[in-house]
Amino acid sequence: MSDKPSMRKSYEGVVICAPVTVPYRRYSTNAAHWWIGRALSALTKQSGLRPADIDGLSVSSFTVTPDTAIGLTQHFGLSPRWLDTVPLGGAAGMVALRRAARAVQAGDAEFVACVGADTNHIDSFRRNLSSFSRFAQDAVYPYGAGGPNASFALITKNYMNKFGATREDFGKICIAQRENALSVPHALMKKKLTMDDYLSARAISDPIHLFDCVMPCAGAEAFLVCREDTARSLNLAGVRILSTIERHNAFPDDPIQIRGGWARDIGELWAMAGVRPDDIDFVETYDDYPVIVMMQLEDLGFCGKGEGPEFVRGHSLTNDGSFPHNTSGGQLSVGQAGCAGGFLGLVEAMRQLSGAVLGTQVPDARLGLVSGFGMINYDRGLASGATILASAR
Amino acid sequence: MTQPLTRPKRKNPLKKTRLPLSPHAVRSRAAHGLTAAAAQGRFELQVCLDCKAVIYPVRDACPACLSARVAFAPVANGGTVLAETTVRVSTEPYFRERVPWRVGMVKLDVGPVVIAHLHGDVLEGQRARLQFKLDKGGAPVAIALPEKDTPNMADDPQWREMTCDPKFRRVLITDGRTAVGQAMAKAFSQAGAATVFVGVADGWKPFAGMDALPAIERVEIVPLDLTDTESVRELAEQNGGRVDILVNTAEHVRPGGLIGRHGLTVAREEMDIRYLGLVRLAQAFGPAMGARGADGVNSAAAFVNLLSVHALVNWPAYGAYSATEAACLSAAQCLRAELRPGGVKVMNVFFGPLETDWFQTIPPPKVAPATLANAVVDALKKGLEDVFVGDVAEDIRARLAANPKAVEREIGE
Numbered sequence: 118m119s120d121k122p123s124m125r126k127s128y129e130g131v132v133i134c135a136p137v138t139v140p141y142r143r144y145s146t147n148a149a150h151w152w153i154g155r156a157l158s159a160l161t162k163q164s165g166l167r168p169a170d171i172d173g174l175s176v177s178s179f180t181v182t183p184d185t186a187i188g189l190t191q192h193f194g195l196s197p198r199w200l201d202t203v204p205l206g207g208a209a210g211m212v213a214l215r216r217a218a219r220a221v222q223a224g225d226a227e228f229v230a231c232v233g234a235d236t237n238h239i240d241s242f243r244r245n246l247s248s249f250s251r252f253a254q255d256a257v258y259p260y261g262a263g264g265p266n267a268s269f270a271l272i273t274k275n276y277m278n279k280f281g282a283t284r285e286d287f288g289k290i291c292i293a294q295r296e297n298a299l300s301v302p303h304a305l306m307k308k309k310l311t312m313d314d315y316l317s318a319r320a321i322s323d324p325i326h327l328f329d330c331v332m333p334c335a336g337a338e339a340f341l342v343c344r345e346d347t348a349r350s351l352n353l354a355g356v357r358i359l360s361t362i363e364r365h366n367a368f369p370d371d372p373i374q375i376r377g378g379w380a381r382d383i384g385e386l387w388a389m390a391g392v393r394p395d396d397i398d399f400v401e402t403y404d405d406y407p408v409i410v411m412m413q414l415e416d417l418g419f420c421g422k423g424e425g426p427e428f429v430r431g432h433s434l435t436n437d438g439s440f441p442h443n444t445s446g447g448q449l450s451v452g453q454a455g456c457a458g459g460f461l462g463l464v465e466a467m468r469q470l471s472g473a474v475l476g477t478q479v480p481d482a483r484l485g486l487v488s489g490f491g492m493i494n495y496d497r498g499l500a501s502g503a504t505i506l507a508s509a510r
Numbered sequence: 511m512t513q514p515l516t517r518p519k520r521k522n523p524l525k526k527t528r529l530p531l532s533p534h535a536v537r538s539r540a541a542h543g544l545t546a547a548a549a550q551g552r553f554e555l556q557v558c559l560d561c562k563a564v565i566y567p568v569r570d571a572c573p574a575c576l577s578a579r580v581a582f583a584p585v586a587n588g589g590t591v592l593a594e595t596t597v598r599v600s601t602e603p604y605f606r607e608r609v610p611w612r613v614g615m616v617k618l619d620v621g622p623v624v625i626a627h628l629h630g631d632v633l634e635g636q637r638a639r640l641q642f643k644l645d646k647g648g649a650p651v652a653i654a655l656p657e658k659d660t661p662n663m664a665d666d667p668q669w670r671e672m673t674c675d676p677k678f679r680r681v682l683i684t685d686g687r688t689a690v691g692q693a694m695a696k697a698f699s700q701a702g703a704a705t706v707f708v709g710v711a712d713g714w715k716p717f718a719g720m721d722a723l724p725a726i727e728r729v730e731i732v733p734l735d736l737t738d739t740e741s742v743r744e745l746a747e748q749n750g751g752r753v754d755i756l757v758n759t760a761e762h763v764r765p766g767g768l769i770g771r772h773g774l775t776v777a778r779e780e781m782d783i784r785y786l787g788l789v790r791l792a793q794a795f796g797p798a799m800g801a802r803g804a805d806g807v808n809s810a811a812a813f814v815n816l817l818s819v820h821a822l823v824n825w826p827a828y829g830a831y832s833a834t835e836a837a838c839l840s841a842a843q844c845l846r847a848e849l850r851p852g853g854v855k856v857m858n859v860f861f862g863p864l865e866t867d868w869f870q871t872i873p874p875p876k877v878a879p880a881t882l883a884n885a886v887v888d889a890l891k892k893g894l895e896d897v898f899v900g901d902v903a904e905d906i907r908a909r910l911a912a913n914p915k916a917v918e919r920e921i922g923e
Binding site for chain 2: 267271496
C-alpha cells in the first residue's frame, strides 16, 4: 500500500468552532431547507456573526433536491465566495471539514459554514433507498428490499463467521452508547437498554436485530471553520485539527467488506498528528451498525484486524470508562438524520474538547479521534475518513 | 430440503384476492443486457473486450482498464455463497408480504460478487449455480440455485416467484382441434396442471384426435371459437378467473405471398383467427389474469403466444402468413407491457415449420408438435419470456443477431 512519507501541510492556524445541533425528529413535515436554515441561524447566533459574514458554505444533504448548494445561497440570502456540496453520508463531516479547513488556510474564505442536514418524511426513506445509487437500483434494492439492514447483515454475518464476534459483543457497544445518550437532551432513544432487551429484540435481517439499526430521522448538525486568531477575537472556543484522512473505494478486491479505507491511510493519520492511540481521550466512530464500529477500532489502530471483539470485551465504552466511545450516544441512540449522521461525531467531539457538552463530559478530554464511513453503493461502504482533534484550551 | 407444494384448496369466494405488487423494477439502460439474457435463459455478464475482466454490477466502463468495450457474453455461473441473511423486515410492499426472504452474496468463480436471491436449498459457505431470472416486475434478478438439482426444487417459494411452473395451475389451450393443441394438452397434463381446459370450436365437426383428447387426465373440453367475440367472452365469464396459464394454439397456415393471391379472403381469415383472435383473448382474459398475479400457489402466471419465427423476418413463400405472425408479435409486446404490472409473464415461443399438413412440402428440419409442447412447458418452468424452438428458429435468431439485412435478402432467394 502507501507509504511514502507524507508531504502534507499541517492545519496549523485553523480551528473549528460553534458546534450546532438542531434537535432531531423521527418524522418532519419540513423540507431539508428548513433544517439547513435552522442550522445556519444557530451558527450565526452562537458565533455572533451576521449572515453576510459567512463567505464560505458547504452543504451535505440527500433530500435537498431539486436544489443544490447554489440554489441555497439565494434561498438563505448568502453571498459566499466559496461553495461546496458534500453529499457523502457518513463521511460528509470529515470531507467537508478537510476542504473547508484548506480553504480557510489558503485565504479563499474567512468563515466557512459546514452544514449536514436531512429531512425525513413519511415514505421518503423507502424512496431514497430505491434510487440511492445506480448499483443499488440495479443490483441491491430488488433483492428483498431490506435496504442497508440487509447489506450490513451480510457484512456482519461474514465478520462474525471470520473473527468470532458474538451478538453480545455488538450488544455491549449499543448498550454503552445508550448509557451515554441518557443525559443528552435531544437523543431520540433515551430508554435504558439492557443486554436482555438487546438480545431479545426482534430480528430485522439476520443477524441484525432491532437495536443494531439506527433510526432514520430528520435533523441537522453544523460547525464553523475559521482562523484560530479570528475565533479568539470573536471569543469562540476553537478546536484544532491535528490530522485528517479520506479514502474512497479502498480494497475493491476484498470479496466482502472486512475493512474500510482507514486501514490504508492509518499510518498517515497518526504520523501527521504526532500522537499515538494511547494518547486519545475518546473516540467517535461512525456507528450505522455496530460491526462497522468494530472494524473502525481495528482499522484505526486501537487493535489488530480481527481483534475488535476482544478489544470490546476488554474495555468499558461509556464516558466514564476505559475507552469512552460515541460519547453522545451516536446515531444508534440519537438517530440517523441522513448526512447529519456524518457530522454527529464531529460536532460531539468539538463539544467534548471545548467543555461545552450537552450530556456527560469525558474527564480531561484533550484529544479526540472522529471517524466517518458511508455510501453503501453496492455491497460495501465506499467512503471513509478520520480526523484527530485537539482542544485549543 | 424443499417441502413439496400441496394442491391449493378451493378458493373461498368471499376472501379478498391479494392484488399483485412488483419488486422495484427500474434498471439502468445498460442493465437491460441482463434482461435480454434472462428473457432467453442465458447466463451472461459484461466482459471487457480489452482486458477480459468479468464485470458486475453492470457498468458503462471496465473498472479494471476503463475500456468502454464491455459486452454481454456467456460466462460460467458457478460460485460460493459468502454470506446469507434472511430479510424479515422490508421497506417494499412486495417483499413485506413475502418475508422471510433469503438473500446472499455469491462470489462467482469468474470474479465478481453478486447479491442474489437464495433458493431454499442453498446454504452459506456452499457452492451454488447462479441464474438471472425475470422477477414479477419483469426485471432481471440473480438467484442462486443448489449446485445439483434437489428433490422438489421447483416448489421453492422464492424460485416459484420467478417461474411460471404449470404444477397445480389451471391452463387454457385455446384450440384443441390442431395437433399442436392436442400435444400441448398432453404436456400440461403431464406437468401436473390442475385442470387443462381445451377449447374446441364447432364441437359437432369431427377432427383428428378428437377421441383421445378427452381421455387425457384432467382435460376438460370447453367450447371456444376464437373468431367469435361472443364465444370468447362467454368462456371468460365462466372460467376467466380460473385460467392461470393461457396458451394460444390457434393457427392458420397458408402458403403464398401478396401478389400471387387474388382478393382478401385468406388474408382476412388469417388476421381474424390469429391477430383478432389474440385481441379477443387479451380483452376477455387479460383483465382477470392481470388481477390474479399474486393469488397464491395457483396465481395467474403466463400468457403464451405461439409464433412463427418468421414474425421476426418475412419468409416470402409464406409471406402473408409471416405478416400475420408479425402483427401477433407486435400485439404480444403490447400485451406484455399491459400484463407486467399484474405479475403475469407474456411468453413468446418462436418456431420454424411444424411437422404438420400445412408444411407438407417443406423439407426438414421441422418441429414436431410434441417437441413444441414440451418446450413450452420447459420454458414456463424456467420462467422465460422469449423461446426459440428447433433448428430453423435457432438459425434465424442467430443470423438476425449478426446481420438482419442478410437474412431478409437470403430468405427471399
